[in-house]
Every structure is written in structure tokens, then in C-alpha cells.
Amino acid sequence: MIKAGIVGATGYVGAELVRLLALHPQAELSAVSSVSFEGKPLSEVYPMYRSLCDMECGSPADVIEKSDVVFAALPHGLSQELAAQCAAAGKVMIDMGADFRLKSEEAYHEWYGGTFLDPALHEQAVYGLPEFFRSRIKGKNLIANPGCYTTAVPLALVPSILGGFVEPAGIIADCKSGVTGAGRGLSQNTHYAELNEGFAPYKVTSHRHTPEIEQTLSDLSGQPMKITFVPHLLPVNRGILATCYARLKPGAAEEEIRAAYEAFYRDEPFVRLLPKGAAANIKNVKYSNYCDISLHIDCRAGMLIAVSAIDNMVKGAAGQAIQNMNLVFDLPETTGLLSMPPAF
Amino acid sequence: MIKAGIVGATGYVGAELVRLLALHPQAELSAVSSVSFEGKPLSEVYPMYRSLCDMECGSPADVIEKSDVVFAALPHGLSQELAAQCAAAGKVMIDMGADFRLKSEEAYHEWYGGTFLDPALHEQAVYGLPEFFRSRIKGKNLIANPGCYTTAVPLALVPSILGGFVEPAGIIADCKSGVTGAGRGLSQNTHYAELNEGFAPYKVTSHRHTPEIEQTLSDLSGQPMKITFVPHLLPVNRGILATCYARLKPGAAEEEIRAAYEAFYRDEPFVRLLPKGAAANIKNVKYSNYCDISLHIDCRAGMLIAVSAIDNMVKGAAGQAIQNMNLVFDLPETTGLLSMPPAF
């Protein structure tokens, strides 16, 4: 059994990791830590876990010591030091935060305001989006787990970019996220009475996932790419829907595009390409690690519309982290991750 | 007092007209009709109206006879005959359906499958989007009240198109609508357990509001325009958010664009241009006739993002119809329409 520990277990990502690890046949929760709730059982913060996970929150050092793999669910900026400690202790670390996602220190500084404390660690870190970078992940010790939007958008777009069907300039990702993406912390715009029956974009043109999406698209396409990314906040708990728009190159035909997606994702266990006429819906991937993708061609305007749906807390966070853990520990990639999305 | 009648009063648009007319100081509900509930009081269908509107549903002929203005809230295709009857009786008709919205019979046939029964009537009909066509509406007898998306999208885009700030090709309208837009009729995708916690696009590239939006943009810009329009269904009751994307022309500057919108909407009582940094939210226009617009410039990608929010049942349907009634009857345009959006 893999001993899996969580630093920052009382945030939403940590809580979801606890739930998913309990479904994993070859991993067990070894230790949890929390700054705010040290010394208290996890089930005091999450009463739904009563009698199922009453483990007491300890310190990060405690988690490192007791674990083979450490999931770091920390606010951005706090993972670098922890990564150094994990490396020193010879433990695998899967970072749920952004500290190791951007390869460019300049971009990291621009969007997050920090610096790379130990460039050697950043060299070792790999970006954990298995559908694109599987071979880089296997056997590594430091995984930068992608953000939620940064998983959904490339999954929708990459086959059409690599297939040369669309113009690489002017791509738009109009995304909508459930509120758990904003975390457990309180704020006026996640106050029930204010979000309920509301809907709006936020951080238009300034969301930190922008450079991360661009990095993935640029890395895969071999050319620098810029996109327009607009996230919106949905009055639902879970899910991201990414409606992506790319101008079709002359001659790009629907059948070819669809065939390219089918070929690209044929062996991917967590990507479901929907049949013509269907549309991706966050409802259909809830509580699961699946990504549903639907393709739509606007012939009148010459536009590809590729829509992806994921559960932001699973494929967009904790589930993908376990998928990465499986890769690192050489388990079948789907281990513990195949539960069905509930019908309601 | 203007005598206002409603044909098709038991649908959602009809019900909203009843509510708004009750707030109007110079109009009164004269008669209502309903095919499904003829002979029954409106408050049997809408128990919230008990003791406030117990008027019995009669026949369309009854409504025409008792009214100065007839609001026709009928399924698409049934308004043409009624319009002929209203014309014969010398009554004003404001059609909430699509029969008179498209000027081109060819487009009407392509998107709705019908024909123009009496071309002369179509000649007389004017398209009732007051912010753009106010002068055409005054004093007319047959008003084609716009659809919801077809109000929100042009309000967001027109000043930047007319100002020459954006490329007319490749414009995208990614829209999200509350569920009342789908009406009172039952369907699996508006069943509570299925829409709740769900979110998806629908009728991608095939929604009937596409040619109507294009007609407005083409009419105003003086050139044929095509857009990509993708509607989504939100798990909320009311509201449309239109996130519109248009590529900036070289040299287009944010200050100029903002100034152009300010000038364009300065005297519009129902359009609120939000200050820089704010984002339009459907919550802020609920139950009101306001349209909030926020502007965002993506300098990195050269894209204008114009976001508009309306209440689909008010500015997107019943409220705009009353605004048109006010214009037709030469009342101040805001009469009866200035109630504040509730804070929650």
C-alpha cells in the first residue's frame, strides 16, 4: 500500500483527496496536516467524514515522515519550501498549487509575483497533465498538478491545433466554473445569497491560468500561442465547462476534425468524445475523473467550437493528482478512479 | 388608461406581462386568453396572483375586442393570423413571437419553416429594439418584439462595430440564459433534478436567434454580418449574460472604445455602462428592464470582450414590450418600468 499524506488537508482540494484516496485499493491515507486546525480531527471540519476519517491534523513534517507521497494543497507560494523538504526526505511530492507549473520564472514572477527559490527543483518538476505528458511523469518525484481550467481548455483544443485544422491566433476559451474552485475561504461573491441566481465573469483577461494554458498549447504545438481566456462563476458546486472557439483554416472538414479527435483520444481512459449532436455537460462528469468533449462546427462563420466538461475538483484537481500518483508509482493509471458519475 | 390585453397569457411571457402591467400607472389589464386554460382564472395557473389577478381566461377575439393594445405571447407561427385580426380591428399588436422579426421571408423560411402569409403586414411591422430603432417604432401598429439573446448581444456589440473598433468578421457571442427562457412547457432538460448542478450549451450553431442578431447588426452597420452564437442553459430562473468577443482593429484604444460606448448610451434610460474593472452580472438586473454592459480589453490577444446582462423575461421580453407600448402610445419611455432590481 502506498502511504499518501496531505499537507493542507482541510481546504477543499485536500478534502476531495481524502475522499478519493478512500476509494483507492492500493493507497491509504497516512497523515494530514492543517495550519488552521492542527490537533483537531478532520471530521470536525468536515462532519460528513465522521467515523470514516477522524484522523487528527498534524504538522507538515509529520506528513512527510509518514508518507511515500505528499500531496501539497497549499495556497500559491508555499509549496517551494515543502518541495525541498520532500526532496531531502526522498518522498514524492504532488503539488496542487501553482509554484511549479510555469517553466518560465519570468512568467511566474509576472503572474504570481514570486521567484524560483531553488531552480534545480524547478528543473526536476514535471507538469502533470497525463493525456499530453504521460511519458514525462512516470517515475518522477515532483509533479506540478495542473489547475482546473488548464486541464479543461487544452483537452478541448489540442487535437485541432496539432491537426492543423484551426488558426493558432485568436483562440478564445469562454469558461464557466462551479464555486468549489474558489475554495473554502469566505468571500462576498461566494456568499450564498449573492451567488445564488447570479452569474458573471471574473478576472477577465487577468486570470492566472492564462499563462499556464498558453504554456501547454505552446509546448505541444511548438510555437508561441496566446489565447483569450474569460472565466465565469456558476451557481453550482462542481464542474468546469470550457467553450473554446478557434477559426477554421480553409478546407478543414468536420469529418476529418472529428476523426483526428477520435484518433487522439482513442486510448485515453478518462476522455469521452461525444457523438455528433451531443453537447458536453458538467452534470455528466460530476464526482468523476472523466472529461467529456463535444465538437461543433459553425460552417456559416467558419468556426470550430470545442466544448469540454470536467469536475473541477476531480479531473481538475484531486483526481488528476491520483492519476499522476498512479503513473509515478507504476500502477495502472485508472486505479481507484473509475467510479461512475452519478445520474443526479 | 391604455387597455392592454394578452393573448397566450398563461405562458411565462404572458405571466410576466401581467406582473409588469400591474406596475404601470397608465395601462390596465383588459383581458387575457389561453388555449389551455380557457374559462379558468389566471390565478389558478399562477397561484401567486391570487386576489391580485383572478381574471378569467377568454378567447383571442375577446382580447382584441376589449383592448387598445394586444400582446401576443404565442408559439412561433401563430401570430400572423392574429396580426391580421388586430389590424382589421384597428388595434395595436405587440408580438412577442418571431413571426414578424425577420425581414427576409427566405431567412424566416430557412430558420422557422414558415412563409409570410400577408407580405403587406410584414411591411408594416417594425422591429422593436428601442435603443436602436426608436424612431421607427413611435406610432406604429405592429411591433415585432425582439427575442432575449437578440436584445442582449447587439446592445453589447453595436457601439464598437459602428465605431469601427473591431473586425466585423469572426465575432462570437457566448451566451448563457436562465431557464425561464425555455418557458412553462415540461421537458427532460428543464426537469429540476437534471438541470440542477448542470450546465451545458444547447442548439450550438442552430439557434433561431442567430439570423435575428445578424439582421440587427447588418442593418445598423450597413454590411452583411455573420456571427458565431452559442447559447448555454444556466441553472437559474432569470437572466441572460452575453459574453461577446470581437477582434480589435489595429490601433483601437480602450479609452476611445469606452468613450464611444458612453456617448452611444448616454441618454438611454435602461442601459448602464459599468465602470472599468466591474463585470456585468445577471443578478444586478433581475426583475428589471435594465441592461448592464461591461467592457474588457484583452491587449495580449487583441480582443474586445463586451459583456451584457439583462433579465430575459423583462428587457428580453415583457419589459421591452411595455417599453415599445410606451413608444407607440407616446408615453415617456420609462413609464412603469423603473422599479429597482432587488439586492437578492
Next chain:
Amino acid sequence: MIKAGIVGATGYVGAELVRLLALHPQAELSAVSSVSFEGKPLSEVYPMYRSLCDMECGSPADVIEKSDVVFAALPHGLSQELAAQCAAAGKVMIDMGADFRLKSEEAYHEWYGGTFLDPALHEQAVYGLPEFFRSRIKGKNLIANPGCYTTAVPLALVPSILGGFVEPAGIIADCKSGVTGAGRGLSQNTHYAELNEGFAPYKVTSHRHTPEIEQTLSDLSGQPMKITFVPHLLPVNRGILATCYARLKPGAAEEEIRAAYEAFYRDEPFVRLLPKGAAANIKNVKYSNYCDISLHIDCRAGMLIAVSAIDNMVKGAAGQAIQNMNLVFDLPETTGLLSMPPAF
């Protein structure tokens, strides 16, 4: 025009008063104050009010000076001093808080922990539930506006208690409230992701509205009454549903009970007794000052079930305050309060 000011205008009750006063033909908002937002326009806190109420938040003294009537929407405990200032300035005060609701200082101390600073003021204060105490309210200067549950429960129960149809002991009020009752302040249990899809009782046997409900029932029935009161938090914005249970006395017949309610509420403009077979629903009173009541007899178990529905922010707070203002200023009681509940 009555000059109406609000102390504590940026809380939810204050915001709702602003909305309702704008609908009142004989009152106008004269001034607003807020501790947290002094010097800022109200529309900065409530962007839906932009261009409709951009009044700047001032000080309480400012409000008193500019107003004929001061609505005090303050946290419990802060109203007593303000009341003294209003009295000194000869202004009417309608207190939305609890400081003047309980006649017994002992009960006030037990449930709220405070004391009566000026007993003379408490002598003058009248409890503003018009359906029961209308004659006491007219012309008074200090009105204690009831709480939300304390309006809904007595309206459901009083006719059956006064009619002698039910046992006064063992009465149960199982109540469910929308989340706006918890106010604008942030808390974990009103965080969207935690309340959404959740439902639970809170403050079971310890909610501060208990003695207030008992005071009303005891006052009207002339005997000391105790009830069991259990509130629950609903994942909706507005509304209170009170499902009240009282054991039927031997011989109590449904027709008699129904007739007693009809007689009791015949002339009440805001109480709608539903026909047999219908059930009160919070949906049907939203945004309105109406109270819907449905009666159900469980013959098998000998139980009266009386269900009332109000909008907690209107009849349960701001609307009732305006109803009281109308009484104090000798206006028709329904002035400004007759807008229809929307159908959706």
C-alpha cells in the same frame, strides 16, 4: 412626502427597505447611514442599485436630522441609544432589531443578555404586528418591528387558538427560512458550496424568536403559552415557511376552523387564506408583503396543521416596517405594498 431614513442601510434589511421605499408613492428616501461604508455610495455595496440609488452613506445623526421616520436596521443591542436620540429629536423610529420587542426585561436579559437602558422608552414602544395590534400602532413614535419567524408563526396559529379549537400546550412550529435571514455577514454555513444541496435545523430549542412568538400568543390568548420552535435553513434566498402543529380539541371540526380563519382574516389585505387542498408555498409570496396560509386537518391523529408562507425580507422585515409606517402616518395601510409576487 414622508422623509424616510435608514440607519444601517448596507445590511440586507436596509437594502430591502431602499427597494421598497422606491415603490412608495408618499415616502422618499432622505438619508442612509452605515458604519462599514460611511462616505461611500450605496450602489457601491449594491451594484444593482447603480443610477437608481447612489446616495452616499452618512452618519446616524445625519439620518435623524433629515428624516421624519428612521428605520433602524442595526445588530441587536444598538437600537436603544438610537431610540433615545430619535425621541429627543421628535422623530418616529421603526426598529428592525429586537431591542424593543420583548416586554419583559427579564426575558430580554435571558435571551439577549442586555438590559433596558431606559424603561420609559420601552413603555412607549409598541409591537408592530398590524394584523393583531393595529390599534396600538397608529400614531405611535416607537415601533418594534417583529422578526420574521415571529410574524409567520402567530399568523398561522392565532385564529385556531382564539377560537378554542386546539390545545394550547404542545404546539410545535417547524420553520424553514431562506438564507437572507442570516444577513450579509459571511459565515461557513452560508458559504455557497456548503449550503447548496444542504438542509439542516439550527439553534434547535435556543432561537431568540422563541420568547417573542410566545409573547404574542400569550398576549392574544390571555394565558401563558410555551411552544416548541425549530428553525431550519433552506438553500433559497427568500421566504419562510412555518408548518405549525396543534392538537385538536375534541369536537373541533374542519369547517368551523376554516370559517374561523376566514372571519379572522376577511379584511386583512395581506393575508390570503388558501382554499382547501392547496398548500402554502414560499414561491407564491416572494418579493411581496403577502402571507399565504393553508389549513390541513389530520383526522387520524387529531392534529391541526396550519402552514404560513411569507417573504422573510418583506412581510418578515422591510415590508412590514413600511406597513407600520403607513399606520403611524395615517396612510392607507397598503400604500406602496401591493406589487404582485412574480411568477418565477
Next chain:
Amino acid sequence: MIKAGIVGATGYVGAELVRLLALHPQAELSAVSSVSFEGKPLSEVYPMYRSLCDMECGSPADVIEKSDVVFAALPHGLSQELAAQCAAAGKVMIDMGADFRLKSEEAYHEWYGGTFLDPALHEQAVYGLPEFFRSRIKGKNLIANPGCYTTAVPLALVPSILGGFVEPAGIIADCKSGVTGAGRGLSQNTHYAELNEGFAPYKVTSHRHTPEIEQTLSDLSGQPMKITFVPHLLPVNRGILATCYARLKPGAAEEEIRAAYEAFYRDEPFVRLLPKGAAANIKNVKYSNYCDISLHIDCRAGMLIAVSAIDNMVKGAAGQAIQNMNLVFDLPETTGLLSMPPAF
């Protein structure tokens, strides 16, 4: 592996059984049937099951033939014939409907309008509420799986009744259910725009679960009991909260009552008695087979308030059915049923 088939698999209970069976390590889905969708894959009705359960819907005979255990998720009245067929084929049947729940044919006739087609079958049927009737269930072939309310209410009340702490007369169960309890069929009151932001009781004093709850309480207490049962419809997908009220007998002390519940449920794997001060919440049992119970004593009014929360589709339907299957097939009762309720 137990071969488990479902007759009526396209209803909500059937769909939930499919999801839960997929988590069961010793059972596998053998066949499904559906009247409305015969010949179509289950994933056409439930697109979230795509690639996970594309099994085609066949006939009931097909299901019986291929299965060791048949779950019958049929409208009330259709199970009796199927039970005879299962008996003839020597297959276990677990009936999700009401046909075999009531022991009294008279009561069945009164509440459901039907008769017992084969009294011998009714003799063999056992009522499958394991926490109370475990010993009767083991090894049986025909299990009447309880309804949702009829699971939640007795779990909340029985220890206090058997312990003699409360009066058996005048007990009230004020229950609130998520909308999946109403099933997949369309109706006006489960139309999104009408249930959203609404809340009301339904079938007051006439819900068919009344005699079933009374049967359980009478059976266990050894005396005929009648209760007042009022269900309400919540705008959430899943969950039942039962707030139960029973008058305390003189001398009943909180500590004793709590100790009695602790003793009663000490070895029950699916019942979680919450500590003093906590309140049961449907959120904390979602998607799980747990029943949370909180106890509250109203000393002022002499009332016990026992609150239980279950997921209506799991412990209130499909999960309990699998718990019964485990008992029948002599597996550990918790097999396949221990997944954690998600935190959000």
C-alpha cells in the same frame, strides 16, 4: 459474483442501483430492462454512464433469466406479478416499490387501491429495514425494500419509543425531501423554474408512506401507533431530513435518552449518532448509505426532537436494497456501501 439485474432500470432508482452496483466487489450488473427504452443502451438515457454502462435494455424475462437477484424498480402495483415470476424461477427479488411493504391487505387497499394477488407471496415477503429487522431478512427470497421517509422516520424515533421516554400518541414527523424522490417523470412542480426558490408541503395527511411508518412503529413497540406525517419538497436533488417531535414522559432525562440511542445504534455500521450540539444535515450523507441522527431536548416545552438525515436515493432506496442483498447472500452487510459522502 452475484448476478444482479434491474427491472425498470431507466427510472431514478434503477439508475442509482446501476451506480452502486458498479462499486460492489462481489456483484455485477447482469441485465437491465425498461418499458420505455427497450432496445436502447442505458447510456442513451443517462449520458453520464457512457462507456461505463452501455448495456442495452431488454425485457423483464431477460433480466430474470440472467440474474441471481432481481431489483424491481417499478411503479407501484406492477411488482406482484414479477414477484411470482421470480419465485417460479427461483430467483431472489428485492422490490423497490410498495406492493409488499404493507402486511395488511386492508391498509394496502385503502392507501394504494389494490389487492393482494397471491397472499402466499405476501406471507413470504419480509420488510427490509435491516437496522430493525435484520434477522428476518437473512436468507429470504422476497424483500420489500422500504420507502425513503419510512426509513428516516423510524430510525429517528424507535429508540426513544422502545425506551419508554416519549408518549406514543401525538408524534409528528415533519419531513423534507430532495426532488429525486419524485422520480424522472415530468411534472409542473418539478419543473426547474417552479421548484427553484420554492418550498412547500405536499400530500399533507395523505402521503402513502404514513401507514408504512405506522406499521414499523407498531410492529416494534407492540402497540398500534398513529403519527402525523407532513412531507415537504426541497429544491435540492438528494436527501431527506426528518424532524420528529414526541412529547417527553415525565422524568425522561436527556442523558438517559442519549445513552439509549447510543446503545441501540452502537453496532450499526450505517447509523451515526451525532454529539450533543450538532444537527443532522442532508449534506453530510449525500451519495452514501449513512443515516445521521441528532437529538435535541426542549426542556421548556417537554419535547424530544429527533432529527435524521439520509440520502433518499441510497439509504432511502438503492443503497438499502444492496444492504438487503448483502444480508440475503450472507455477505458482510457493508460490502460495497462504505464510500464517503463527498464534502461538497
